[in-house]
Amino acid sequence: MALTTLPTAAFATGSVGTSQLADGAVTTEKLVADVNFRNIIINGDMSIAQRGTSSTSSDFATVDRNNVLFGTIGATQSQTTDVPSNYTFNNSFKLNVDTASSATNANAQIRQIIEAQMIRSSGWNYTSSSSYLTLSFWVKCSLAGTYYAVFRSEDGTQQSISKSYTINSANTWEKKTITISGNSNITINNDNGRGLTVWFVFIAGTDNSGSSANLDSWGAFVSGNYTPDSSDAQTFLNTTNANISFTGVQLEVGTTASDFEFLPRDINLQRCQRYYRRFKSTGQTEDDFATIYGNAANGDHVMVGVPLSPTMRSVPSVSIDNPLTIDDHFRSGRTQSSANCVINGNGKGTYIVLKCGNFTSMSTGNTIQFSHNTTTVTIQFSSEL
Amino acid sequence: MEIQSVTKNYTLTNFCNSYQVVFTNGQEWSVPLDESNSDYQMILEWVALGNTITDNGGGE
Numbered sequence: 001m002a003l004t005t006l007p008t009a010a011f012a013t014g015s016v017g018t019s020q021l022a023d024g025a026v027t028t029e030k031l032v033a034d035v036n037f038r039n040i041i042i043n044g045d046m047s048i049a050q051r052g053t054s055s056t057s058s059d060f061a062t063v064d065r066n067n068v069l070f071g072t073i074g075a076t077q078s079q080t081t082d083v084p085s086n087y088t089f090n091n092s093f094k095l096n097v098d099t100a101s102s103a104t105n106a107n108a109q110i111r112q113i114i115e116a117q118m119i120r121s122s123g124w125n126y127t128s129s130s131s132y133l134t135l136s137f138w139v140k141c142s143l144a145g146t147y148y149a150v151f152r153s154e155d156g157t158q159q160s161i162s163k164s165y166t167i168n169s170a171n172t173w174e175k176k177t178i179t180i181s182g183n184s185n186i187t188i189n190n191d192n193g194r195g196l197t198v199w200f201v202f203i204a205g206t207d208n209s210g211s212s213a214n215l216d217s218w219g220a221f222v223s224g225n226y227t228p229d230s231s232d233a234q235t236f237l238n239t240t241n242a243n244i245s246f247t248g249v250q251l252e253v254g255t256t257a258s259d260f261e262f263l264p265r266d267i268n269l270q271r272c273q274r275y276y277r278r279f280k281s282t283g284q285t286e287d288d289f290a291t292i293y294g295n296a297a298n299g300d301h302v303m304v305g306v307p308l309s310p311t312m313r314s315v316p317s318v319s320i321d322n323p324l325t326i327d328d329h330f331r332s333g334r335t336q337s338s339a340n341c342v343i344n345g346n347g348k349g350t351y352i353v354l355k356c357g358n359f360t361s362m363s364t365g366n367t368i369q370f371s372h373n374t375t376t377v378t379i380q381f382s383s384e385l
Numbered sequence: 386m387e388i389q390s391v392t393k394n395y396t397l398t399n400f401c402n403s404y405q406v407v408f409t410n411g412q413e414w415s416v417p418l419d420e421s422n423s424d425y426q427m428i429l430e431w432v433a434l435g436n437t438i439t440d441n442g443g444g445e
Contacts, residue, residue, distance in 0.1 A: 058386075059386050191421075298397065301397060313421070315419040315421075315422055317415060317417065317422060317424045317425075318414065318415045319412065342394040342403055342405060342415040344402060345396075345402060347417055347419075352417075355397065382414070382424070383422065384423060385423055
């Protein structure tokens with residue numbers, strides 16, 4: 001709870017001095033914990049998973065904002081309910097190695113790319129070596145060992161720094177903390193592009209790791225040198241059913257890791273929907289198809305304007321997975337012969353106009369509404385970084 | 386994701402305002418011609434590597 005203003009009559013002048021306050025009674029942690037929206041990472045409690053809860057695909061597929069890449073290995077990414085005990089987390093993100101690999105280019109990466117203007121507005125003086133960011137996270141790994149987190153600035157000449165963390169006990173939730181400073185070579189533009197990437201990486205061999213990695217200090221990013229060579233990462237990638245889970249990921253300004261900042265679910269969802277949202281025909285309360293209206297443009301096309309709230313980071317890409325059914329003039333249902341919805345206008349982050357074809361016998365000008373039909377149709381909007 | 390193919394989309398008045406991208410994992414996305422869109426950036430890189438955007442023309 002935030003500090004409240006005490007009435008002036010609460011304490012007599014001079015009645016509370018250093019002798020009344022025990023040593024350590026007011027700590028930096030307690031002060032920092034009263035800063036709202038201090039977590040630069042979005043969805044660090046892994047609670048929002050608009051795309052689904054389990055997938056064997058790489059890229060964005062489950063927990064929002066988590067960009068998961070894996071090469072050579074086969075893996076499952078998922079949102080789980082396995083969380084540290086005695087804390088109020090509800091979810092974690094898990095990566096499981098389904099098919100192991102000892103190839104020199106085997107890798108698994110879990111990353112969040114932070115929008116540049118979010119870094120610029122965070123209060124971190126990124127060009128100062130005496131201004132700091134602290135990353136804290138809960139992690140549980142099936143294999144004890146030393147692994148790496150990597151930070152990379154994305155504008156100008158990319159700068160990177162890798163920091164190790166150690167899993168002391170297998171299959172046990174442990175909290176880790178990493179602090180990095182700013183650096184005079186870092187460039188971060190005040191725009192909606194990529195600003196800073198935070199990675200948890202497992203690099204197996206020489207293709208993506210090496211002695212040119214910037215360990216513990218910033219330096220120009222060297223392609224193929226994300227981290228130093230790591231035998232523990234190699235073992236992880238070459239062990240079937242090796243797995244690692246994260247939750248409570250928080251990146252904040254300063255040298256102290258404060259308690260994880262939980263946000264209300266609606267706020268957390270809205271922050272994620274700046275980068276991805278979807279509408280489903282099955283009448284979900286948070287992504288309802290029936291909010292989409294339009295008109296028949298000719299006999300086989302309809303045009304719809306889709307309001308995007310909250311405003312998305314950029315004009316989004318759009319995808320539809322199954323043939324769409326619409327209510328024509330609020331009466332008869334009409335279904336596409338095959339799925340087809342493409343961007344028609346230039347659009348903005350606040351709305352976009354779609355042209356959906358493959359209908360028949362439409363009357364030009366008729367008002368149409370996307371229908372709650374029995375077939376599950378999902379339209380996705382993505383402006384991920 | 387890796388790009389498999391890119392095709393121009395046309396409006397009913399024959400303007401190209403988006404590209405249709407098929408990725409190697411089978412996903413298909415309509416991508417705006419917006420330089421801050423990361424899929425569009427990926428298309429530009431794909432073209433820079435020597436790949437060609439298919440143009441089937443408008444005229445719907």
